[in-house]
Amino acid sequence: MEGQTTLTRRSKVTGLQDAARRARDALRERPDLCLGGLFKQGRPVALVRGLLAVGAKGLHIYSSPGAGYDVDLMIAAGAVEQVFIPGVTLENRLCPNFRSAVEAGQVTAHALDALTVVGGLMASAHGVPFQPIDALRGSDVLKHNPLIREIDCPFSGRRIHAVGPIRPRVTFLHAQEADRWGNLRHLSTMVYADQLMARASDMVIASVDRIVPDEVILDDPSRVTVPSHYVDAVVEVPYGAHPTASFPNYAMDEDHIDAYADLGDAARAGDRAGLDAYIARHVTGPKDQEDYIKTVGGAEYLAQLNAETRKG
Amino acid sequence: MEGQTTLTRRSKVTGLQDAARRARDALRERPDLCLGGLFKQGRPVALVRGLLAVGAKGLHIYSSPGAGYDVDLMIAAGAVEQVFIPGVTLENRLCPNFRSAVEAGQVTAHALDALTVVGGLMASAHGVPFQPIDALRGSDVLKHNPLIREIDCPFSGRRIHAVGPIRPRVTFLHAQEADRWGNLRHLSTMVYADQLMARASDMVIASVDRIVPDEVILDDPSRVTVPSHYVDAVVEVPYGAHPTASFPNYAMDEDHIDAYADLGDAARAGDRAGLDAYIARHVTGPKDQEDYIKTVGGAEYLAQLNAETRKG
């Protein structure tokens, strides 16, 4: 029949650059980008690099309540306007470009707490106009937090706090596995807020260490952490979380992050050359992930990170 | 040294009768009992029988939003005063004793919806004074639902609903496995509201098909559905969910439930002898689970229910 096509289920698998462009275009409508994982684990760094490479600007960055390397890198690349993350640190040291940009007034870093961010994502995921919070007292953060307000509790009669829905325009996640339909499996022990973010966001793009056959998903549905319904695109990216960890596949590359932080500290002290070279070499330079892997030390170097997960 | 005892970690494993007595005593303080699972799956029926056998009265029953056999049985045994469950049915037929008792005014069955019950458990688990609900419109249930109230939404300005915390005094759960510390593993595909209830309740008592070695838990912590922190006691009860299912170990015993419902229908029509005999034989009569298994057909009969899980 005219116009008839064979109807088959559409795969959500795409390439890194296509995913980055879709994210960039969506973020031009509304700049709220949310990043999965926490600190140095499960962060969608390849997607972040991809987004920076296709030229995002003026972003408002959300995350689970703690972030470091990726946010600092986005700030170093000049892509960020506001940060809505309670804690920004590399854990063993502070984030150099985050601090410099905030001190210079180039980036607004809001004072927030974890319950505000998680509560806002919960309100969005649950489809309700706000989430009550009743555990905030005494901190100066309450004087500045732009997302909460005081309300009269209809049940207790007390003044409590409430946060409206946080609805990211785009969320980037990194999981260990997915099928071609976009069903994600986190094999790491910790999944943090990834599932919540997926349900709270307009668009979800995930990188995974590998795409698995459909049967892997169907044989163990309880292991699926994010059903494909919530996922718009999935990209297979070996070492897609690097230099953060993707347990149990590979550990964080602490040496890489430390070397980056040294360049950031140098930039903070006035010498940006090393930092600019880092961005050119690792972010805007590589034409694909294979290329990136070469610039950070090659497959043999990264294989050490795999071995690192088996210690402990 | 005087008074010194060797400090070791305390096991939470106990016997069915001890667990039932602890539940009964707690429920005398406050009669709010919540049951895990849903309809004919994962219901803690051995614990329910145990509680009936030690003589609970005047209970207020909560559950995930759908229940059938166990609630009907508790009503038949005269233990229930109020029911806070949106849907009470055997699915393929209605609950005879529930209906008769409500029609006779012996039991108050509140008109509720799923969001009220789930939202109330969420508020309790999250430790907030209420959960907003913004999806209830047009139903006569709203005119009667005793747990919700209308509030002015501080974010949208609209009138929405809110439910205060539902905090069961005791929750009974059935899981497939636990370690001796009380870490629960649901191996069934569906876990319903069991995790939420565990976090919403004062006291949690779980029956499991088997206690597993500590290493089973430690080797795969992501599979633990309810951490032992939330669990007060755990009882190993073979076929502890019977006549409901404990997938993937055994399926629901639909013949048993149907035969029970026939006795309930007879009682509804005026002849209670069969129902009373059922309660004497299956609830108050058996001295332990082994004895119960004999009364419902023996190990060979129940083994058919194991085989049934492998169909489909």
Place this chain on the structure above:
Amino acid sequence: MSAAISPLEQMVVVLARDLADGELGAAGAAALVPMAAIALARELHAPNLTVGGEMFFNPEPGRLYPSMLDDRALGRCEAAETFIELFGHSHHGLEFFFHSGLQHDAYGNINLHHVGGTLHAPKVRGPGAANLSYCHTSTRFYICPTLHTTRNFVEKVDFVTIPGHLSGPEAKRVAGLTNEGPRFVVTPRAVLDFDPATLRMRLKSVHAGHTAAEVQRHTGFDLGITQNVPQTPLPTEEELTALRERIDKTGTLRA
């Protein structure tokens, strides 16, 4: 396809044809006919239709089950969720859902609570219902009872458990029911839809072997039949083959 088409098969086919590719939907407690309809739609014209919103996604059961709240039907599926996520789905809504009850009235309202008496002194108590929200947070829903008598099709339900069109457009507006609500009703006898102006139920088509007069006789309110009522299109060979050979191999819909 020599065996006669069963009433449930006819219902399944009517429902399946109305489900579109790419939609998200699920069935409630009585899921035999709805789940078969979803499966048939996915098989024939809607491969990107997602079954979701009831704590599981895209089950692949080996046969039809009367309840989808059954691990046997869900052992192979793509993902499982819990009541917390169901809370979110209930607010965000689906594209379609299915309902049926003890009583259905002329405006598609559904009663599952009590017939006669009052809620707390009922003549006959019903089971109640869990999910009251999908009926209006979802884009639309279908009413698909497997009985069609003057007892379960009444002028006005004794209790509105699931609001349909209430008493018409103005009542829906006041109650804040902004979505389509019940799109149509399919029973073993006929398909009934709603007059767009009044939102009152009317007869759309009768299944093969049934007549408009018979449908009216088994309906407890006036269907306003004034002209010839068409016959519900029969299942096609393709539909019947898919249904019997791939979805309902055990013949549950013909039992």
Place this chain on the structure above:
Amino acid sequence: MSAAISPLEQMVVVLARDLADGELGAAGAAALVPMAAIALARELHAPNLTVGGEMFFNPEPGRLYPSMLDDRALGRCEAAETFIELFGHSHHGLEFFFHSGLQHDAYGNINLHHVGGTLHAPKVRGPGAANLSYCHTSTRFYICPTLHTTRNFVEKVDFVTIPGHLSGPEAKRVAGLTNEGPRFVVTPRAVLDFDPATLRMRLKSVHAGHTAAEVQRHTGFDLGITQNVPQTPLPTEEELTALRERIDKTGTLRA
């Protein structure tokens, strides 16, 4: 046990002794010393102490890690949770928690946001902090910075990220801080607690090899030392054996 006791080992032992059997507690981001203290307490006198409330329960790491937000440290644990459950824990509170910051003041308030300037025009920006609630929803917390200088012990913090005792009992009452708050401070030099009447910090004991005068010299506010300050009890043989042979086999606390 010939090797000298390191400052971090002394801190661990002081903290471990204060944790009781059956309690529930966890550590925040900088977890090396707290997690060692918890492990030591569990090993010696608190086998029913539960580590929980930070999205994992009872980890059994093969060695100490500086961050507990590390799957290497959590690969073997009893259960994992997510930020939704952390939301609940943050409201329900724990028995104990640990905090430290850029600045700590005379009332045990902690600053992680900025030193100098204002929040949005800071002289020096800090990392901020995620969990602001455990400091008061939990029964108590401990302050355990691994530095003790006039720069991080100041009369008044520039920004109260984590409220301690604010400016004393009346301020706590007004702010609704009803729990104990910071119980004591342990640093590489000393243990400091709070005067029950004023809730102002005072010197409780100095670690072996340190003096009260030295502690005062490295503290940016008056500790009001008027009498002899006792020495912090040294780790016992049993404590040191458990710590070095079973918890910190790689010697991280001595590095």
